[in-house]
Amino acid sequence: MERFERQFAATLGVTHAVATASGTAALHTALLVAGVRPGDEVVLPSLSFIAPANTVRYVGAWPTFVDVDPHYWQLDPSELRAFLRDDCTVRQRELHNRHTGRRVVAVMPVDILGHPCDLQGIKEIAEEYGLAIVEDATESLGALYRHRPLGQWSRLTCFSFNGNKLMTTGGGGMVVTDDPELAQRALYLTTQAKDDPLEFVHREIGYNYRLTSVQAAVGCAQLEQLPTFVAAKRRVAAEYARALGELPGIRPMREAPWATASYWMYTILVDPEHSGTDSRSLLKALAARDIQTRPLWQPLHLSPAHRESFARPCPTAGWLNQVALSLPCSTGLTEEQQRRVIAAVRDECARHRRHGETTRPAAIRPGTLAPSQ
């Protein structure tokens, strides 16, 4: 276990790593370690898999959702700032959401799809408002922000080794930090908060959240392959961008100037006005050819599970939910398989354009989808 943690920390260039049973457990632990308390609020992007928002509820706190940016689809620093400036007020030296009355204590940037958020922009705002940062990099292991690995940018960063992630231990996660006290506390909480293991004394409620040693051994082997996995993902991404970038109404995933993406989940946007089709029709047409694609998640501000949470308007997240489609992009995807996917996408778009089918116009369009944009 220690070997996996040591090697993982060294790979990312951080001093401490604590292995957990899942990425979800890593996030839950990190929130506890960051001192988020019941009744507090944590700011999250609306466009994400649901797990980070759920972990905020696990600690009895509330997620607050803000919109993502239309270019890279990540937590938008200007939306974070707008929330803190327009929706919050300082009372007794603490920041409160003026709508809910709750204390706003932290922000959780989620680096979605293998692409980093604008972490520097978020950090500056968090510092200005005294917010803790717990970064969810579970989808973006191997990505770089300003040429440095994710994990180096926030006080606490979490990763996942779920079966669908870039490297896997079957299931598992990691909390990384440069702060020895935070690491010690994460270790304590994830191992049942044992104060005296011999006499079974526990001062706090702990969790059985440790990774197993069998999984850690798998992790060591997987970690050696991380550069190969990232290179494979980037190759797949470059080929999709080359082959689909000029198709009318199809916009490939972009890399921000600050980012070296791992392209964990390669995603395109399908403009119903110019592509001739729309994301859900294309999904069905590709499924009929045995090609599995996926839309992005229901935006969290619309999720029934989080209906009681506060949210700012999140039109970009809603729009992306309607137009985005993730394509096959596993590290094992062969060139031949990728050619088949590309040909099928081209074919379906051309067929629909010929038939003049515009099946479902996007209801919300914060950005145009011209390929040159």
Ligand SMILES: Cc1ncc(COP(=O)(O)O)c(C=O)c1O
């Ligand atoms: C953004 C995000 N956060 C957290 C998780 C949870 O990780 P795990 O499945 O390892 O619990 C996932 C994916 O599984 C995720 O995509």
